[in-house]
Amino acid sequence: MQDPEGNPACFSPHDRLTDDPAAATKSGQSVVMSVYQTKITGQCRSVTVTWCKSLLVHGLSISVQGSDNQSSCKVELKPWSFWRKQGSKRFYIDGKPVDVFWDLKAVKFGREPEPQSDYYVAVVCEEEVVLLLGDLKKEAYRKTGSRPALIDASLVLRKEHIFGKKRFSTRAKFHEKGKNHGILIECSNNNTKRSNCGSSNSWESIEPEMVIRIDGHLAIHVKHLQWKFRGNESISIDKFRVEVYWDVHDWLFIPGLQHALFVFKPMSSSPSLPLSSSSLSSSMTPDTLSSSQTACSSLIDANSVGGPQGFCLYLYAWMLE
Structure with missing residues (x-):
């Protein structure tokens, strides 16, 4: 179980956190990666949600498995930065738009990289919320203007450092x-x-x-x-x-x-x-x-x-x- 990568950053140069144990830094960076299965563009696909925590930065990365590659969204929360704590990003899976919405303005963290309360992260496709994280569910549906998916996303894998x-x-x-x-x-x-x-x-x-x-x-x-x-x-x-x-x-x-x-x-x-x-x-x-x-x-x-x-x-x- 050697760590050949040295001290990698919170996210890889490709805006995607590797699932190798070397993703945890020598300085004690905490990393939690959760993989969900949900239906997107008519197919069962995996959505990977990664939270990481360093001394000054909380990071959030979301990637969706497509037919040819993975499309991803990255958010960094810094103490002196506020404008990235709420927003959205669009990318395309097999030619169809997928939107990621987040509201982390009042988010509460504990010692773990994952938030404890007062936040939401929503993945929307074809006017359905295919993945919803956090406790602000009503706000998420109102902000996205989308309905709940007929099939709830299922957590199938979790990796934690x-x-x-x-x-x-x-x-x-x-x-x-x-x-x-x-x-x-x-x-x-x-x-x-x-x-x-x-x-x-x-x-x-x-x-x-x-x-x-x-x-x-x-x-x-x-x-x-x-x-x-x-x-x-x-x-x-x-x-x-x-x-x-x-x-x-x-x-x-x-x-x-x-x-x-x-x-x-x-x-x-x-x-x-x-x-x-x-x-x-x-x-x-x-x-x-x-x-x-x-x-x-x-x-x-x-x-x-x-x-x-x-x-x-x-x-x-x-x-x-």
Whole structure:
């Protein structure tokens, strides 16, 4: 999981944020990318919404998948700039106009790149709001002069970059009708401590371990992390089974700023699994983890006609020194 790109900016030179983990800067820039499926110009297409946050700038990028390429819109919010906090932009998909409207004049942000309240971002095509984000929905319909789409957009993929020393936290919704859940990942590094027995000069090694908590409840506890740095385990959230994959190899074995990858994949079945620690189901090889990423990526095929088949959450956790 090397970062060959160095310190890329919030947006790439093509006004589009790459979905590679290298998109997060060494300085601790926060990035959240969400991919939705919705119907645009008669086809099921993917709309990618990216929020990023640096020291002075909040950035918003929206791209829509077309037949030949992606058309995108970029908005930057700076403390000393106000005129870009409300506006619209038009581009064309397969010859038909697509408009992006936004109102961020009174937007409220927390620590995350995404806004908390008092805003809207709307994507409009053929007089339908095909994607609407934010809580100012009435204002959005009034401003755009458009009606709601017959089919709601579905969130199929989310990628988030989070930073910390030993604790990494975020919030996520695993089902459309579910609630937001708090996710906390804690990892202990290789360390030593003085032994309580034997010579006073005796020292013993503390093996690294990792825990994942959902809403404060222990969901996964991995001991001997140096041997189980890749793995997967099933947990229960909202009475649905969620498969959790992790790869923390670079945290343990590569010096400097490195990231680990966590994948949360809700499954269609809903067995009654308790929300508590359970034994490690299996160790994953790099090929297994790679195949799981490929499966999640296939969910956002812009040309698929069957609609969204699920949701995948990717967390890139960057460990600061």
